[in-house]
Amino acid sequence: MAQIFKLTLRQLLGRWRVLLIVFLASLPTLIVLLVKWQNPWEAKFDQDFVQVMIDAMIIGGIMPIVTMTVASAAFGNELEDRTLYYLILKPISRVQIALAKVAATFVLTAPVVVAGGVVATALVGADAGAVVTVGIALLAGVAAYASIFTWAGLITPRALSYGLVYVLVWEGLLSTFLTGIRYLSVRGYTLSLLHGIDATNFESLEDRVIAFPAAIIGAVGVALVFFFLTQYRLRTMDVP
Amino acid sequence: MTDASPAVISVESISKWYGSVVAVNDVSFEIQPGITGLLGPNGAGKTTLLKMIEGLSDPSDGTVTIFGQTPRGNPDLYSRVGIMSEHEAVYGFYTGREFVEFSARLHGVTDVSEAADIAIERAGMAEAQGRKLGGYSRGMRQRMRLAAAMVHRPEVLILDEPLNGTDPRQRIEFHDLMRHLASEGKTVLVSSHILEEVETLADRILLMVSGKLAASGDYRAIRAKLDEQPYTVRVVSDSPRAMASALVEMEGIESVSMAEDGEVVVLSKNVEVLQRSVARVASERGIRLLRVEPLDESLESVFSYIVEG
Numbered sequence: 421m422a423q424i425f426k427l428t429l430r431q432l433l434g435r436w437r438v439l440l441i442v443f444l445a446s447l448p449t450l451i452v453l454l455v456k457w458q459n460p461w462e463a464k465f466d467q468d469f470v471q472v473m474i475d476a477m478i479i480g481g482i483m484p485i486v487t488m489t490v491a492s493a494a495f496g497n498e499l500e501d502r503t504l505y506y507l508i509l510k511p512i513s514r515v516q517i518a519l520a521k522v523a524a525t526f527v528l529t530a531p532v533v534v535a536g537g538v539v540a541t542a543l544v545g546a547d548a549g550a551v552v553t554v555g556i557a558l559l560a561g562v563a564a565y566a567s568i569f570t571w572a573g574l575i576t577p578r579a580l581s582y583g584l585v586y587v588l589v590w591e592g593l594l595s596t597f598l599t600g601i602r603y604l605s606v607r608g609y610t611l612s613l614l615h616g617i618d619a620t621n622f623e624s625l626e627d628r629v630i631a632f633p634a635a636i637i638g639a640v641g642v643a644l645v646f647f648f649l650t651q652y653r654l655r656t657m658d659v660p
Numbered sequence: 661m662t663d664a665s666p667a668v669i670s671v672e673s674i675s676k677w678y679g680s681v682v683a684v685n686d687v688s689f690e691i692q693p694g695i696t697g698l699l700g701p702n703g704a705g706k707t708t709l710l711k712m713i714e715g716l717s718d719p720s721d722g723t724v725t726i727f728g729q730t731p732r733g734n735p736d737l738y739s740r741v742g743i744m745s746e747h748e749a750v751y752g753f754y755t756g757r758e759f760v761e762f763s764a765r766l767h768g769v770t771d772v773s774e775a776a777d778i779a780i781e782r783a784g785m786a787e788a789q790g791r792k793l794g795g796y797s798r799g800m801r802q803r804m805r806l807a808a809a810m811v812h813r814p815e816v817l818i819l820d821e822p823l824n825g826t827d828p829r830q831r832i833e834f835h836d837l838m839r840h841l842a843s844e845g846k847t848v849l850v851s852s853h854i855l856e857e858v859e860t861l862a863d864r865i866l867l868m869v870s871g872k873l874a875a876s877g878d879y880r881a882i883r884a885k886l887d888e889q890p891y892t893v894r895v896v897s898d899s900p901r902a903m904a905s906a907l908v909e910m911e912g913i914e915s916v917s918m919a920e921d922g923e924v925v926v927l928s929k930n931v932e933v934l935q936r937s938v939a940r941v942a943s944e945r946g947i948r949l950l951r952v953e954p955l956d957e958s959l960e961s962v963f964s965y966i967v968e969g
Contacts, residue, residue, distance in 0.1 A: 423762060423765045423766055424766075427751065427762065430751075430753055431751075501749045502745075502747040502749045503747075503749050503750070503751060505716060505743075505745050505747070506751075506763070506808075507766070508716065509714060509715075509716070509738050509741075509743045509745075510735065510738055510763075510766040510767060511735050511736050511737070511738045511739040511766075511767060511768060512735055512766060513735060514735070655733050656718075656733075658711070658716065658717040658718065659711075659716040659717070660747075
């Protein structure tokens with residue numbers, strides 16, 4: 421499995437992809453720095469920052485898009501290049517192949533997304549508890565999205581397009597306005613983890629969250645279900 | 661090897677269709693140790709058939725077994741099988757050696773370095789093993805892919821169009837290597853759309869046309885059947901009439917006709933003799949040959965004769 425993990429890291433570390441995800445993940449920090457420079461008194465950790473920067477920008481946009489950019493290529497590149505058979509025609513279980521791909525995606529994406537969120541939160545003067553909470557919630561969100569988009573990259577060459585629609589419509593629009601959708605939304609789980617761990621610092625999310633245990637089960641469940649679907653697809657697909 | 665040997669690969673009434681398109685139609689055969697050539701024109705269904713044998717694709721109907729086991733969904737079987745697909749894509753960022761070692765590790769080979777040394781040496785790629793695959797020529801890439809396919813010393817080798825992009829010297833080396841593997845008791849299945857590639861290599865040929873197994877057996881028998889069909893050859897020269905009258909007098913010529921543009925179209929059962937004789941006659945009679953080319957060199961036209969016959 422280590423071989424496929426290392427191979428996937430090399431495949432995913434393309435210059436443009438790395439530049440894009442680092443740029444996207446740095447946006448919150450760049451915006452905070454800009455605000456601090458222009459209007460220093462406005463760059464503070466308050467509920468506006470939680471709603472606008474953490475919820476809408478980082479969790480609603482940057483986290484899924486960055487993860488999608490990387491995860492959809494984990495199998496997508498292999499299918500496009502027709503190199504997947506090098507892995508499939510080896511005495512390795514499909515579970516190991518899927519695990520190596522998801523793990524490589526997570527290892528590459530999580531530090532970038534978490535660093536972007538944590539640094540921005542720290543720069544506006546949030547306490548250590550809030551900063552750590554943001555890091556934990558983002559880790560969980562990236563894990564769930566990594567599983568979803570790795571699967572998506574395996575089942576369609578248009579994973580990025582469909583993924584963008586899913587992120588904007590389901591995670592962005594519907595999960596914001598329809599309470600029930602939050603039970604089936606990675607954004608809903610991530611916000612609920614933030615609020616469940618630190619209700620004081622993230623009190624403005626109260627109307628946007630589901631029960632803390634439900635969020636944990638939801639995030640873990642999504643990661644496991646899509647991981648299962650990925651290895652199942654690997655076992656049953658016609659390999660090009 | 662004789663057909664009395666136990667079958668290593670067994671294909672029984674296998675079919676594959678995509679919607680209304682039938683890619684492989686009710687094909688059955690058994691393969692014993694030794695070299696078997698899977699021959700057929702492009703689009704005959706060879707790759708689809710191989711993918712089912714390799715377990716990369718589910719048959720729509722019928723069964724495939726290797727060593728009595730179904731390859732589909734059976735990764736453990738690949739420790740005994742080495743496969744080289746028709747797709748020539750490689751991980752361009754790996755050096756040739758890294759690629760072969762990567763394959764060895766995934767196959768669970770214990771002494772990776774030694775296994776890679778042997779496989780690369782056998783593929784004749786020792787000198788270029790340190791270079792990136794992305795910078796290889798097509799023939800070099802093919803040979804390094806071959807090294808990766810046999811690095812775990814498989815009992816069965818399945819090679820889809822392995823000679824694509826190789827030069828004549830590499831083909832000879834490839835033939836020698838395959839014969840050596842066969843002499844060790846390995847089972848080698850090689851596909852090609854070029855008859856000459858397979859006929860001098862394989863102990864037995866499976867001939868596929870339009871998704872069906874058109875013929876199988878000793879290559880000489882198939883070759884003899886192929887030779888019964890006349891080949892059509894176009895001869896372009898500066899004196900078409902003189903060339904046509906010379907050709908009519910030659911042996912083995914079925915017919916000679918003149919096209920409107922002055923080209924001579926010849927029907928011959930022995931294309932090799934024709935090629936030699938045309939040059940000799942042209943030289944003797946001072947005719948300048950501009951082009952000699954087969955009009956039906958595609959195997960499809962040749963194979964259709966066998967199928968229809």
